[in-house]
Amino acid sequence: MTFRIEVVTEPGRFEEICQAWRQLWERSGAHIFQSHDWITGWSTGIRDRRDVKLRVALAWDGDRLAAAMPCAVHRRAGLRVLTWAAQLFSDYCDGLIDPGYRRAGVLTLLWNELRRSGGFDLISLQQVRPDAQCRDFLDQLAQGGSGLQSADREERCMRIENCWPDGDAFFRSLNKKGRNNYTRGKRILAELGGEVRFRIIDATEPVGPVVDEILRLKEAWLRATNPTSPLLGADGFVLRAILDKAWQSGLAKIFLLECGDGIAAASINFVYANRMEAYLTSYDARFERASPGTILIVEYARWSFDRGLKYVDFLRGDEAFKFRMANAETVLSSFAGARTLMGHVAVSGHRWLTRRRQRQEMPDRSGKDELETVD
DSSP states (O other): OOOEEEEEOSHHHHHHTHHHHHHHHHHHTOOGGGSHHHHHHHHHHTTTOSSEEEEEEEEEETTEEEEEEEEEEEEETTEEEEEETTGGGOSSOOOEEOTTSOHHHHHHHHHHHHHHHOOOSEEEEEEEOTTOTTHHHHHHHHHTTSSEEEOSOOEEEEEEEOOSSSHHHHHHHSOHHHHHHHHHHHHHHHHHHSOEEEEEEETTSOOHHHHHHHHHHHHHHHHHHOTTOGGGTHHHHHHHHHHHHHHHTTOEEEEEEEETTEEEEEEEEEEETTEEEEEEEEEOGGGGGGOHHHHHHHHHHHHHHHTTOSEEEOOSOOOHHHHHHOSEEEEEEEEEEEOSHHHHHHHHHHHHHHHHHHHHHSOOOHHHHHHHTOO
16 A cells, blocks of 8 residues: 655644544544644644744545654754654653554654654654554564664553442442541531532633633642742643643543632543543642542542543552552553764763763672671
């Protein structure tokens, strides 16, 4: 079969293929992070930046979009790095492939065209699930001397897999401490702020002011715990653009735990394909003693399992509550490599610095060994 290969570098062209992309996204069963809305939101957020450019490879079978690799090129420290499009903001990264086509063949064409078109020195493809459509292909590249290698970076994504008939059964399955903490937390909330309510906002309602407040709470938490977070700078604007566009997809819901007239905790989640993905959470530090975030998780997990969803996915992040609540996990992998001489020099330098740092961190055993030989 002969495909027409195209590499999209302009947002205007990406917008033109919206319908074909959406149809491919639906056929491929991909995650929201590969949806046209998600990537368009990200592209909108970076439109005034010169350090990031679209680099989306497409395979056309006539007028039918058969496959796509949504990538971008970032300029960092003088080097051009090929990543997934919106990689920083996406928990699961992947290509899109119509199930009617041979996966390895069409991905090879897309990858070869990306490399041929050039414009990048390094490759950093992260957040790849074991069941990603491109995973086998990337593994083969890494094992075949292509210059791409499996990187050391791995991330764990925790989830609650549904093994209960409904939400109440899930709640009863929590240990006694978990159930008591839930009840105690709601009581503390009522004492601190008044009436406690669980509320859901879906895509049929206007959400601008609610999202503003959720992001304000998130920024306040970041300033206190991680003041160097890029989300406090230009990336915060990009995140808002993504959320605005993702809301238009109809897949998002906002789960709120309200106390009195304010928000005690909130979570922007995506519900589709019989699953829930909890993307962005925040809470009001005034209510921290009540652990409002954990209360909210219990509420939206009960809501999910009442509707027969397969699982609640906490996505990336190593927060302690995820390990307490989860009963399953997925380990994400990453792939890295070099394309140009400058890229290879950078990779070699990074490896040398890593080995040097490891040697410096190794304990000096010379004195200890000498003492151990004394009779």
